[in-house]
Amino acid sequence: MTHALIIGGGIAGSVTAIALQRVGIDATVYEAHTTPAHEVGASMGISLNGLAALRTLDAHAAVRDAGFPVPRGDMWLGNGRHLGAQDTGTPLPDGTLPVVIRRSDLYAVLRQEAIRRGVPIHHGKRLAGVEHRGGRVAALFDDGTEAVGDLLIGADGIGSTVRSHVDPRAPRPRYVGLIGTGGITSEITPTSEPGTMHMVFGRRAFFASMVSPDGGVWWFVNLPRAHEPSGTDLTAITGPEWQQRLLRAFTGDRSPAVECIRATTPDYTWFPMHDMPPPRRWHRGRVVLVGDAAHVTSPSSGQGASMAFEDAVQLARCLRDRRYPGDAFRAYQQLRDGRVGKVLAGARQVNRSKSATGVGRVLRDVTFPLFMRRFNTPRAFAWLYDYRIDFDRPVDDAASVGRGTRRVLADVRRRTR
Template identity: 45%
Template sequence: MTHVLIVGAGVAGPVLSMALERVGIESSVFERDPAGAEQRGSWLSFQANGMDALRAIDAAGPVEKLGYPNDAISFVNGKGRLLGRMPTAARRPDGQESLVMPRAALYAALGELARERGARVTYGKQLVGATSVGGGVRARFADGTTATGDLLVGCDGIHSPVRTIIDPRATRPRYVPVLNVGGYIPDFTVEVPPKEFRMQFGTRCFFAWMPTPDGGTVWFANPPMAREPERGVLSGKSDAEWRRWLHELMSGDVGPAHEIIDAAPGPLLGWATYDMPVVEHWHNNRNMIIIGDAAHATAPSAGQGASMALEDAVVLAKCLRDCPDVPAAFSTFEALRRERVEKIVKHGHRSSNSKAAGPVVRVVRDLMLPIMFGRAAKDDGDSMMWLQGHHIDFDEPVTPLAR
C-alpha cells in the first residue's frame, strides 16, 4: 500500500490525511510544533468553499459549530461616511454561509477529527531535509530521526522547507505592507446589523468590527508597515505599546475603534503578513509535492488561504486515486488548481495594498469604491460564484491530464 509522509499539521495536513484514508492510501503526519501549540492567533474568515471541501470528505461537522455567520460587509471612510455595502460572498445554492472563527479553533478541530479517524500525527518533528531513495523518499528531522515513504507532501505553510527542497531557487514569500492584530471582545456591542462586518478605511489604518450573536464583537486592524519588521520586533511590542499605537493610528477617525482598542482582552499580539507570488515548481515529478500556503499563500485580506488549502488537500487525494501513476497525479493536480489559486493570490494582494493607501489614493478610492460596491451589491455576489461557489464531488472521477 502507498505510504505518504505529510509534513505539517496545520489546515491542509490533517485534511489530506483524512482524504487519503478514504482512497485507501496510508499516511503519517509530522508537525514541527509540540502537541496543543495551536495558538495561531487571530480570527479568520472561513468561506463557504472551504466548508464545501470539508463536506466532500464528511469532515464539516466540527467546523460548522465553530464560527459566527457573516453575510455582508459594509465599508466606511475615516469620517464615518458609508462607501458601500455588499454580500460577503456568492450565495450558494446549498445556502452555505461564510463564517468568522478563531484560527486556533479551526486548527484544533481539524487535528482532533483527523486523529479520531486514525491519522498518525507526530508532534515536535521538524523536517530538515528529504531525499529520493530507491522508489521512495526519506525525510530527515531536526531530532536526528528519519522516516521513509513512497511520497512526501509539504503542507508546511508559507515558509515551507519542502518548497526549497523541491526547488532550491524557489521564490521567497513576499511581504505585504500591513500588519494584523485583532480578536474577540465578550459583552461588547457595536451598532452594526447582525452578520455584517463593518470595515473602515481609516485615515491611517484599516479597522473592522462585527457584532456576534452572543453579545460580543470580533475585530481586527491592519496597521500599515512599509518595511518588513525584523525578527522579534512585533513579539517585543508590549500590550500597552500596541494599544497606544492603534489609538494614534485611529485618532481623528469617527467610529468605535477607540472603545474597541480599550476593551479588547490582552495581551494584544500582531503578525506580519505575506503572500507567495507565483511558485514555479509545485512538485519534482516523482515523489514530492507542496500544497496549501506552501504553494500559493494569499494575503489574509482575501479570506481564502484556509479554504484553498482544504480544496487542495481533497483534490490531491482524488488525483492520487484516479491517475495511473504519481507523475500523472501531480500534473493533473497542478492543472486543476493553478489558475484558480493564482487568481486568488492576485485578488488578495490588490486588496491588501488598498488598505495601506496614501492620501492621493485615498481620495480616488473614496470616489471609486461606492461605484464598485454598488455594482457588487447589484449582482448580489454572483460575480464571486467562481470563488465561493466552488464544489467538490469526491466520488466524481478526475480526468488524468493527457501526457
C-alpha cells in the same frame, strides 16, 4: 497500500490526511512542534468554497459548529460612506453559512477529526531533508530519525522546507506592507446584529468587526507599515503603547474602532502580512506541496485555509484517478494554480486599498465607490465562493482553469520577482 508522509500537522496537513484516507492512501503526519497547542488565537473566516471542500470529506460540520455564522460583509469608507455589501456565496445544501472561528479552534477541530479517523500524528518531528530512494521517498528529521513512504506531502506552511526541495528557486513570501492584530471584547454594547462583518477602509488603517452570538465583538485591524518589522521590533513596543498608536490611527474615522480598542485588554499579537505565488512546479518526483507551503494568498483574501482544503481534496482526487504520482501531481497543479493566482491577485488589490496613504488614499476614496458600483454585482464572487468540487467525478484535464486565469497567474508571478 500506498503510504504518504505528510510534513506539517497544521490546517492543510490534517485535511490532506483525511482526504488521502478517503481514496485509500494511508497517511502519517509529522509535525515540528512538540505539543499540539501551538496555534496563535487570531480569528479567521472560512468561506463557503472551503466549507464545501470539507463537506466532500464529511468534515465541515465540526468546523462550522466550532465557529459562528457570518453570512454578510458590509464595506465602508472611514468617512462613513457605505461602499456596498459583499456577496458571500450560496449556502451549502444543509444550510451551512460562512463562519468565523478562532485559528486555534480550527486547528484543534481538524486535528481531532484526523485522529478520530485513525491518522497517526507524530510531534517533535522537524523535517530537515528529503531523499528520493528508488521508488520511495524518505523524510529526514532533525532529531536524526527518518521515515520512508511512497509519497511525501509538504504541508509545512509559509516557511516550508519541502518547498525548497521541490524548487530551490521558488518565490519567497513577500511582505505586503501591512501588519495585523485583533481582539475580542464583551465590554461594549454592540451596535449591530450578529452575522455581518463590517469592514472600514479608514483614513490611516483598516478595521473590521463582527458580533458573535454571545454579544462579544470580534475585531481586527491592518496598519500600513512600509518596511517589514521583525518580531523584536513588534514586541519592543508595549501593549499600552500599541493601544495609543491604534487609537491615533482610527481617531476621526466613522467606525466602532476606537471604542473596541479602548475596551480590549492591550495584549496584542502582531503579524506582518505576506503573500507568495505558487512555484512553477508544485511537485518533484514523489513530493508535492499543499496549503501555504504551495501558495500564500495573504490574510486579506480570507482564503488561506479554504485554499488548503481545496488543495487537499483535489490532490486526493488526482491520486485516485492517475496511476503514477507524477501524472497525478501534474493534474493537481493544473487544477489549482490558476485559481490560487486569481485569489492572490484579488487580495493584492485589497491590500493596496488598505495601505493607501496621502494622495493615494484620496484617490481611493473617490474611485472605490465607483469601482464597487461597477464591479460588485451580486454574482461577482460566484467563481470564488460557489466553487464546488465533485469529489466522485473523475479528474478531467479539460476541467483545468482557462487562459484568462492563467494570464492572471503569470502576472502575479511577474510582479513578485
